[in-house]
Amino acid sequence: MLKNENIIIFSSDDWKSGLKSSKYHIAKHFSRHNKVLFVNSIGLRNPGINKSDISRIFAKLFSFFSGYHKVSDNLFVCTPVVVPFHSFRGVKSINANLLVWFIRLMMFRLSMKRPILIIFMPNVKDVIGRLNEKCVVYYCIDELKGYREVDRNVFEKDETELLRRADCVVTCSAELNEIKKKSNPHTYYIPHGVEWAHFRSALNPQLPIPRDIEEFRKPIIGFYGFISDDWIDFALLDHMAVVHPEWSVVLIGRSKGDINKRLKTANIHFLGIRSFEELPAYNKAFDVSIIPFVINQLTMSSNPLKLFEYLSSGKPVVSVDIPEVRNHAAWVKIASSHEQFVRHIEECLLEDTLECRLMRSDAMRNETWENRIDLLSRIINEHTHEQ
Numbered sequence: 001m002l003k004n005e006n007i008i009i010f011s012s013d014d015w016k017s018g019l020k021s022s023k024y025h026i027a028k029h030f031s032r033h034n035k036v037l038f039v040n041s042i043g044l045r046n047p048g049i050n051k052s053d054i055s056r057i058f059a060k061l062f063s064f065f066s067g068y069h070k071v072s073d074n075l076f077v078c079t080p081v082v083v084p085f086h087s088f089r090g091v092k093s094i095n096a097n098l099l100v101w102f103i104r105l106m107m108f109r110l111s112m113k114r115p116i117l118i119i120f121m122p123n124v125k126d127v128i129g130r131l132n133e134k135c136v137v138y139y140c141i142d143e144l145k146g147y148r149e150v151d152r153n154v155f156e157k158d159e160t161e162l163l164r165r166a167d168c169v170v171t172c173s174a175e176l177n178e179i180k181k182k183s184n185p186h187t188y189y190i191p192h193g194v195e196w197a198h199f200r201s202a203l204n205p206q207l208p209i210p211r212d213i214e215e216f217r218k219p220i221i222g223f224y225g226f227i228s229d230d231w232i233d234f235a236l237l238d239h240m241a242v243v244h245p246e247w248s249v250v251l252i253g254r255s256k257g258d259i260n261k262r263l264k265t266a267n268i269h270f271l272g273i274r275s276f277e278e279l280p281a282y283n284k285a286f287d288v289s290i291i292p293f294v295i296n297q298l299t300m301s302s303n304p305l306k307l308f309e310y311l312s313s314g315k316p317v318v319s320v321d322i323p324e325v326r327n328h329a330a331w332v333k334i335a336s337s338h339e340q341f342v343r344h345i346e347e348c349l350l351e352d353t354l355e356c357r358l359m360r361s362d363a364m365r366n367e368t369w370e371n372r373i374d375l376l377s378r379i380i381n382e383h384t385h386e387q
Contacts, residue, residue, distance in 0.1 A: 002377040003033040006112040008103065008131070012120040012144065014040040015069075015077040018254040018273035019226060022141050022172065022192055022305060023120060029373045031075035037068070037106055040079040041121060042099065068106055078106050096126035103131060116380060119166070122158035128165050135384040138166040138184075140176050141192075146298030147230055167383040170376065173324050175301040188379050191324070193369035194308035200361055202280040202313035210278065212271060213285045216248040219349055222286030223249075224279065225306050227270070228256035233294040233320070234263075239338045240292075240345070241265035247345075252282060283313035288348045291319035292341070307332070312364040314357030316348035331360050 007030050011023045015038055027038045068078040080102045082095040107115065117127065118137045122144075128136055145155040163169060163183035170188050171177040181187035201207055213220065221240065225231070241249050242265060249268045251259075259270050274282060283289065289310040293299040303324040310317045317332045318341060319325045325332055333348065335341035 001033055001374055002030060002116075002380060005034045006037075006107075006115040007034050008037045008039060008107075008112070008115045008117050008133075010039045010117065010119045010121055010124045010127070012041050012141075014079075015071075020276040022139075024276075025193065025195070025369045026118070026139075026373065026376070027075060029369055031072060034074060035110065035112060036075050037103075037110060037112065037115075038071075038075065038077045039103070039124075040077065042080055042082045042095070042124065068109070076106075076110060078102075092123075092126075099124060100127055100130045103127060107131070116384070119162065122155060122162045125158055125162040125165065128162075135168075135380055136166045137380060137383075138162050138169045138180075140169060140180055141172045141303070143176065143179075143297055143301040146296060146301075167385070168379055170379065172303040173301050175323050179301075186383060190372055190375055190379075191327075191367075192303050192305045192308060193372035194305075194312050194364055194367050196312050196361075196364055196368050199280050199283065199309050199312035199364075200314075202284040202315075203357060203361060207281055207284055209285045210274075210281050213250060213282060216250060216269060217246065217267075218248070219287035220248045220250055220285055221288050221290055221345060222252070222282065223290050223292060223306075224252035224274070224282065225304075226256075227251055227253050227259055229294070230256075230296070230298055231293055233292050236292045236294075236320075236338050236341060237268055238264050240342055241267050243342050244345075250286070252279075279309065280313055283310065283315055286310075286315055287352075288345050289313075289315040289317050290341075290345070291317065291322075291325065293320050293322060295320060295322070308364055308367050311360045312367075314361040316352045316356070316360070318344040318348060331363055 009023060009027050013019060013021060013023065027036050030036050068076045070076055080099050082098050114132055114134045116135045117133045118139050120139050120141065144150060145152045160183065163180060166184060168186040168188065169180050169184045170190050171180055172190060172192050174189055177187055177189040237249060245267055247267060251270045252274050254273055263270060291304050291307060300322055302322065307317065307325060307328065311331055319332050319334055321334050321336045325334060333344035335344050
């Protein structure tokens with residue numbers, strides 16, 4: 001584990017986004033022995049003229065003028081402000097200077113010198129070489145150019161330069177690893193981890209089930225995560241709900257747009273965001289947990305963090321067929337069609353036992369974030385250059 005270092009994490013989402021993604025866990029674990037500055041996302045796409053984007057702009061302005069937010073003794077969160085039209089050449093230059101100025105200011109206020117940079121967003125590449133850093137890590141967790149609203153040409157140009165300039169690259173999936181190591185030989189594969197003890201608590205008979213999900217008709221088929229067209233196969237959800245109107249299909253998480261307009265059947269329920277601390281209790285309520293991803297470039301290179309959390313909670317899991325899930329085929333039923341997905345859920349409902357739930361959870365005991373951070377620390381130490 002790294003100790004007594006200054007670490008700046010350039011995130012691809014915001015600390016208060018409602019999703020406790022890999023960036024959150026990496027920041028929390030590193031902050032136990034290091035000073036960590038978590039930099040909220042500067043975004044990848046140009047904003048639209050809509051309520052959601054306008055609200056986000058004002059929220060970021062408020063966060064910017066508030067300075068940094070202290071989460072704990074060693075963990076701080078800040079929000080840079082940049083011109084939100086990333087595709088224009090002049091704007092990119094302005095944004096690079098604004099970002100460097102802002103980060104230098106935060107470093108001064110927090111007494112951070114010679115930081116380690118962990119970059120999740122290629123469009124912050126221009127900070128490299130301007131913060132007196134000792135190591136640059138490109139941490140690639142998704143094929144971000146797969147998002148529909150991302151300018152692929154701009155993204156690919158930025159990522160090509162970041163891959164060239166990074167001291168090392170870390171990917172969360174074997175698919176991403178094969179792609180990125182062609183551009184940087186110092187590329188490593190580290191799958192996502194899990195807060196195992198936290199999710200194991202779903203097997204505690206004393207853990208109460210939240211009232212808002214307890215009222216739904218059993219069985220409950222559950223999912224949590226980011227709910228959008230880029231990730232979710234809504235046709236699959238509709239198929240499940242129509243074939244089995246007696247099932248309650250429950251979705252938890254952050255959504256893009258008005259998700260209720262996409263849900264066509266009465267037995268699909270959207271609960272919105274629930275805190276990370278509450279997730280084991282909701283997992284306990286699920287009879288079967290699902291990964292109903294749409295198959296595209298984004299999802300085929302993903303490593304669903306929720307898979308480890310579902311299994312640590314002891315849940316039977318049904319997933320679409322994506323490469324990283326195949327690595328856990330002993331514990332997951334994998335479907336290649338909508339019909340097979342439904343059949344696998346039916347099988348899980350018939351086959352699941354307490355013994356099976358304990359075995360699934362036990363299988364995840366060593367897949368912890370502690371172990372992942374130890375490996376990441378060794379990689380960073382290997383590629384750190386002293387002044």
